[in-house]
Amino acid sequence: MASLSSALSIAAQALNADTGALQITDNNISNANTPGYTRKLPVFEEVQPTPDGNLDYGSGAVLEGYQSVRDELLQSRIGQETQAQGSANAQLATLQQIQPTFTSSTQDIGTEISALFSSISALSTDPTNSSSREAVLSAGQNLATAFNTVSNTLTSQQTALNTQITQDVNQINNLSQQIAVLNPQIAGLEASGQDTGTLQDQQDQLVLDLSALTNVSVTQTPLGITVTTGTGTPLVVGAQNYALETVPGSSGDLQVLDQNGSNVTASITGGDLGGTLQTQEQTIPGLLNSLDTLANQLGTAFNNAQAAGFDENGAAGKNFFNVPTTVAGSAASISVALTNPAGIAASSDGTSGSDGNLATFAAIQNDPLPLGQTPEDAYASVVYQVGSLADNAQAESTATAASLQQLNDQLSSVSGVSIDEESTNLITYQTAYEAAARVVTTIQALFQTTMLMGTAAAE
Amino acid sequence: MRVADLVPDAEYSIQQSEQTLAAALKQVSTGLRVNQPSDDPAAAANYVTSLAASANVDQYTKNITALTSQLQTADSALGSVVTSLNTAISLGYQGGTGTASTSDRQAIANQVQGVLNNVVAQANTSYQGAYVFGGSDTSTAPVVEAATAYTTAATVQPPLTATQPLTPGSITTVTDATTGKTFIFTVTPGETISDLSAAVANAAANGTLSAGTTATLNANNQLVFTSGSSQGIVVASNDPVLGAITAVSGSQVANSYAYVGNGNVNNVQVGDSLQVSGNLPGDQIFTSGTNVIGALTGLINALQTGTSTQIQNATAAVSSALAGVSQQRVPLDNTISQLNSQESYLGQESVTLSTNQNSLVDADLAVAATNLAQAETQNSAVLAAAARVLPQTLLDYLPPA
Numbered sequence: 109m110a111s112l113s114s115a116l117s118i119a120a121q122a123l124n125a126d127t128g129a130l131q132i133t134d135n136n137i138s139n140a141n142t143p144g145y146t147r148k149l150p151v152f153e154e155v156q157p158t159p160d161g162n163l164d165y166g167s168g169a170v171l172e173g174y175q176s177v178r179d180e181l182l183q184s185r186i187g188q189e190t191q192a193q194g195s196a197n198a199q200l201a202t203l204q205q206i207q208p209t210f211t212s213s214t215q216d217i218g219t220e221i222s223a224l225f226s227s228i229s230a231l232s233t234d235p236t237n238s239s240s241r242e243a244v245l246s247a248g249q250n251l252a253t254a255f256n257t258v259s260n261t262l263t264s265q266q267t268a269l270n271t272q273i274t275q276d277v278n279q280i281n282n283l284s285q286q287i288a289v290l291n292p293q294i295a296g297l298e299a300s301g302q303d304t305g306t307l308q309d310q311q312d313q314l315v316l317d318l319s320a321l322t323n324v325s326v327t328q329t330p331l332g333i334t335v336t337t338g339t340g341t342p343l344v345v346g347a348q349n350y351a352l353e354t355v356p357g358s359s360g361d362l363q364v365l366d367q368n369g370s371n372v373t374a375s376i377t378g379g380d381l382g383g384t385l386q387t388q389e390q391t392i393p394g395l396l397n398s399l400d401t402l403a404n405q406l407g408t409a410f411n412n413a414q415a416a417g418f419d420e421n422g423a424a425g426k427n428f429f430n431v432p433t434t435v436a437g438s439a440a441s442i443s444v445a446l447t448n449p450a451g452i453a454a455s456s457d458g459t460s461g462s463d464g465n466l467a468t469f470a471a472i473q474n475d476p477l478p479l480g481q482t483p484e485d486a487y488a489s490v491v492y493q494v495g496s497l498a499d500n501a502q503a504e505s506t507a508t509a510a511s512l513q514q515l516n517d518q519l520s521s522v523s524g525v526s527i528d529e530e531s532t533n534l535i536t537y538q539t540a541y542e543a544a545a546r547v548v549t550t551i552q553a554l555f556q557t558t559m560l561m562g563t564a565a566a567e
Numbered sequence: 568m569r570v571a572d573l574v575p576d577a578e579y580s581i582q583q584s585e586q587t588l589a590a591a592l593k594q595v596s597t598g599l600r601v602n603q604p605s606d607d608p609a610a611a612a613n614y615v616t617s618l619a620a621s622a623n624v625d626q627y628t629k630n631i632t633a634l635t636s637q638l639q640t641a642d643s644a645l646g647s648v649v650t651s652l653n654t655a656i657s658l659g660y661q662g663g664t665g666t667a668s669t670s671d672r673q674a675i676a677n678q679v680q681g682v683l684n685n686v687v688a689q690a691n692t693s694y695q696g697a698y699v700f701g702g703s704d705t706s707t708a709p710v711v712e713a714a715t716a717y718t719t720a721a722t723v724q725p726p727l728t729a730t731q732p733l734t735p736g737s738i739t740t741v742t743d744a745t746t747g748k749t750f751i752f753t754v755t756p757g758e759t760i761s762d763l764s765a766a767v768a769n770a771a772a773n774g775t776l777s778a779g780t781t782a783t784l785n786a787n788n789q790l791v792f793t794s795g796s797s798q799g800i801v802v803a804s805n806d807p808v809l810g811a812i813t814a815v816s817g818s819q820v821a822n823s824y825a826y827v828g829n830g831n832v833n834n835v836q837v838g839d840s841l842q843v844s845g846n847l848p849g850d851q852i853f854t855s856g857t858n859v860i861g862a863l864t865g866l867i868n869a870l871q872t873g874t875s876t877q878i879q880n881a882t883a884a885v886s887s888a889l890a891g892v893s894q895q896r897v898p899l900d901n902t903i904s905q906l907n908s909q910e911s912y913l914g915q916e917s918v919t920l921s922t923n924q925n926s927l928v929d930a931d932l933a934v935a936a937t938n939l940a941q942a943e944t945q946n947s948a949v950l951a952a953a954a955r956v957l958p959q960t961l962l963d964y965l966p967p968a
Contacts, residue, residue, distance in 0.1 A: 140572070147571075203605070204603075204605075207603045207604055207605060208603065210604060211603070211604055211611060211614075211615070218615040218618065218619065219618065219622075221619070222618065222619040222622035222623065223622065225622075225623070225626075226622050226623070226625070226626035229623075229626045229627070229630055229835075229836055230626060230629060230630065230633075232630070232833065232834075232835045232836065232845075233630050233633040233634055233637070233835050233845060234633065234637075234695060234697060235705075235833065236696065236697055236705055236706060237695065237696075422736070422738065422805065423736065424736075455703070456703075456831075457703055457829065457831050458738065459702075459703050459704040459705075459706070459829060459831075460704075460705070460706045461697055461698075461701065461702075461703050461704050461705025461706055461833070462703030462704075462831060462833060463703070463833040463834070463835070463845075464703065464831065464833070464834075467834065467836075467842075470836055473623075474839075484615065484616050484619040485616060487615060488612040488613070488615040488616045489612065491604050491608075491611050491612050491615050492604070492608045492609065492611065492612035493608075494604050494605075494608075495603070495604025495605045495606075495607070495608030495611045495612070496604075496605075496608040497605075498603070498604065498605030499604075499605040499606075499608055502605060509579075513575070513576070513579045516575060517575070517576065518568075520570075520571045520572055520575065521568050521569045521570065521571060522569070523571075524571025524572050525571060525572070526569070526570065526571040526572065527572075527960050527961070527962075528960055528961040529571075531960065531961040531962055531965070532961065535965075
């Protein structure tokens with residue numbers, strides 16, 4: 109049978125439920141700017157109706173709890189894009205520092221190569237002119253210095269990246285530890301059937317931070333998430349986290365080891381660490397190798413040209429450049445071997461006035477070196493190489509930023525807090541609360557009426 | 568789509584718009600479209616090769632300037648030789664008339680002697696310390712008075728012996744004024760003074776040197792080169808074992824000259840595929856071929872001892888030498904005018920290259936300025952839109968509670 113008291117208890121339930129919903133809304137509004145926060149929706153449920161003869165009276169509604177509005181697929185795509193962006197940005201940062209050394213325009217290698225050939229051409233008009241000879245030697249010296257400078261810049265950049273690697277690995281270990289701590293907490297809440305939204309938000313944010321540092325892959329298990337990097341190197345399994353380590357490799361570059369001491373450097377391809385390792389292990393060595401090859405072959409070509417002629421005193425030409433026997437390190441260590449300008453083997457017939465052998469030197473400028481290009485074309489290729497690496501990193505960074513923006517829009521569309529929406533909800537729950545309160549007042553009045561039935565006051 | 572928050576989108580748009588604005592501003596303020604290789608890797612690479620080509624063109628232009636002066640020096644020396652030969656010819660005509668007395672002829676011979684000295688001086692013209700008619704051997708005067716005997720110094724230590732090893736790689740030359748040829752002895756390891764003597768005898772036997780030319784050690788341990796011909800020889804060596812080799816005092820042969828330069832030319836690059844020779848070997852002009860010195864010596868001898876006919880013949884020989892010199896000047900003049908036209912070509916080339924460089928890396932200012940204006944407009948629009956939209960919430964419209 110319907111009763112005033114049951115109506116009152118329905119109203120009281122409604123007041124409770126609406127207070128809860130207001131609190132959830134309030135929490136959403138408070139966390140509108142919390143990174144990684146997922147908006148929560150109050151879950152109202154109709155209470156089982158009370159049967160009364162042929163009638164079923166509704167028993168009102170209760171607040172069952174709240175539900176976090178999540179999209180795990182979007183989360184994981186954001187993770188992937190964040191890895192790609194971290195890698196691109198790390199590469200771009202170094203390449204932008206390297207770039208200017210290749211085209212400083214006054215002292216770069218390209219300018220010094222053409223200055224050396226110009227000085228040789230100038231010497232051909234007057235092979236006995238000692239200042240022209242001196243000019244060739246100093247142009248050679250400048251070229252060697254340009255090679256040394258660029259090579260040293262690259263090497264010191266390469267070494268400086270070690271600091272970045274150490275920091276990245278420390279952060280990865282730190283984040284892994286925090287993720288591992290959350291795993292049993294989330295599992296515990298899930299076991300008791302509670303919403304794990306808040307802790308999951310924290311964990312998702314930590315995984316995202318981790319994605320900015322390295323390539324991670326996340327799998328759900330009953331014990332919480334398992335996080336791996338590289339090709340399956342575990343970082344977090346259940347409540348356990350596994351720390352990465354860095355050790356100096358043979359070349360002085362830091363190598364990354366997993367918890368078993370196996371070298372996993374090559375498998376780390378994403379995030380800041382991936383990009384930094386890519387720059388340190390691939391990009392810079394590639395550029396150094398191009399420079400070393402050019403320095404070695406150009407130096408050797410000059411030495412061969414020297415050997416084909418005679419110096420100012422009629423003696424067979426000696427080496428112009430000191431070139432190491434191995435290609436590696438040639439750009440760093442190339443230097444001018446000749447100390448006396450008279451040692452330039454300009455002569456083809458042994459007389460001091462002959463410039464016949466200078467044609468052999470001039471030919472180096474136009475003939476392909478063993479690497480398949482003329483020295484200037486080879487250097488232009490290196491410039492192209494540097495430029496396009498930086499350009500690609502830039503393009504990758506821009507593209508991932510745009511893509512991340514899209515994905516974040518989508519995620520925000522699903523999980524983000526809209527102040528306007530929450531304000532509307534606030535009005536809805538406020539109105540509902542007011543209505544429930546009015547019900548209480550009304551029932552109270554009805555009780556009064558009932559109490560006064562048959563008394564004087566009723567008349 | 569549900570939109571939760573406009574701030575991230577607005578931030579992103581502002582960022583994008585400001586990047587575009589910064590790029591446009593950089594282009595306008597630097598005037599460059601390519602500030603670093605990553606702005607346009609292909610253009611940056613082409614710029615490197617184009618700069619190298621420009622450096623070559625600049626150097627070719629400088630080479631032309633240097634060569635032109637050098638060749639003009641040679642040309643004006645030959646011009647002076649032509650004037651001298653004309654003088655010698657008119658002197659020859661005076662001396663060749665039947666009315667000229669012996670003493671007149673002697674006086675004329677003396678004047679021709681002066682002409683010869685002038686021609687020898689022209690043959691030894693140098694430009695900035697380099698002899699222009701010596702072939703690639705620019706460091707020694709190419710035309711040298713010959714002597715019948717040359718000797719090493721008496722003070723050479725240790726005293727020379729037949730078995731004395733010479734310095735490997737050193738070169739000793741004997742130039743014969745009669746044959747006009749030069750015998751060159753390059754020492755190979757183990758060769759001694761007796762090998763040198765044998766080689767000289769061999770050269771005298773095969774005709775490089777006049778028959779009877781020898782190089783022998785005398786009682787004072789001096790190596791003495793003796794000419795087999797009355798015209799004499801010129802000897803030079805850079806071997807420190809032999810030391811300085813000088814003409815024996817009094818053995819110089821008057822009016823007999825040998826060419827000690829070589830026949831090699833120095834080629835200088837003045838274009839990517841254009842080389843010109845920067846000097847002129849003088850042997851074909853002065854001592855053989857046209858043989859200006861020979862013709863003048865002949866005229867002097869004819870004036871001193873010859874008949875009118877002989878003087879007339881000698882004068883005719885000087886005339887043909889004059890024609891020869893004029894002919895030799897033609898390629899020289901051609902080279903000079905070739906250099907002039909190459910210089911103006913290089914001037915154009917330099918302009919073409921710098922235009923090319925500009926188009927590779929320079930910003931088109933009209934385009935850059937337009938881009939900047941567009942970027943500015945877009946940036947203001949983005950900022951204005953953000954300013955209008957972001958502060959708006961439903962709360963603005965709700966009555967105060």
